[in-house]
Amino acid sequence: MSLQPNSHLLRRGRYSESGRAYLVTAVVHQRLPLFRDFRLGRLLVTEFKRAHETGRVNSLAWVVMPDHFHWLFNLNDSTLAEVMRATKSRSTLSINRARCSRERFWQRGYHDRAVRAEEDIRKMARYIIANPLRAGLVEHIGDYSLWDAA
Template identity: 80%
Template sequence: MPRQPNSHLLRRGRYSESGRSYLVTAVVHRRQPIFNDFKLGRLLVAEFKRAHDAGLVNSLAWVVMPDHFHWLFDLNNATLPDVMRQTKSRSTLSINKARGSRDKFWQRGYHDRAVRTDEDLLKMARYIIANPLRAGLVEHIGDYPLWDAAWL
């Protein structure tokens, strides 16, 4: 499989700052809608929870879409690359085990955006939570099973 032509640009200028909030997005390899299977989505959510419980991050909001996820968190005792590497690696192992697969699971890299203000934080959280609505997956966010926010 050829390398993503601009994936190297995702790392340019990346900086991890403990205590800062970040919005990260990662995409399933070849955008396969793996997370249409609720059980597989819950395996990914377990990795978000593991990172939170280990004190690496303070999860603020997340949504698992059929072929990608958005995760908003405060970075605590880790670097952004370490959190993403661990989350993607551990979720790959558990999801592939559940699927009886050894295939590549995630696309290389991830997109991140540092949150600058509390106002931006709330806008990003609303953006994340509204993803299933904008995608036409549900008419009411309460009907979508794979999301959460700290404000609830």
């Protein structure tokens, strides 16, 4: 039995538009809180930075929570599928290497939402980086180290 019986529906109607902002969320397999280990979280952050530095995306904000991440970016000269495939694949390799594991790391698929022109990107970024506060992980965002915003 699949843990996400409707994950294939996440791909239905997905469209990538260069220059558009997207908010994506991906979840660790079985929602294991593996990013409580700061070192593993930093390996994921390396992949966010790689996507930014290679010009695939322009990162606007991201937060790595214990069992998932939220990432807001402008899509450049790649498709959403290419960015997410590379990020999830490369992070799986580096994180599993660090864990001495060969297990599946991410749940299948990811959730994405194209940001509409009338939406306030700054407000959305603030909402993303406030996740650790709302989750009760810290009292001040400065006390949480796995986030960034442009």
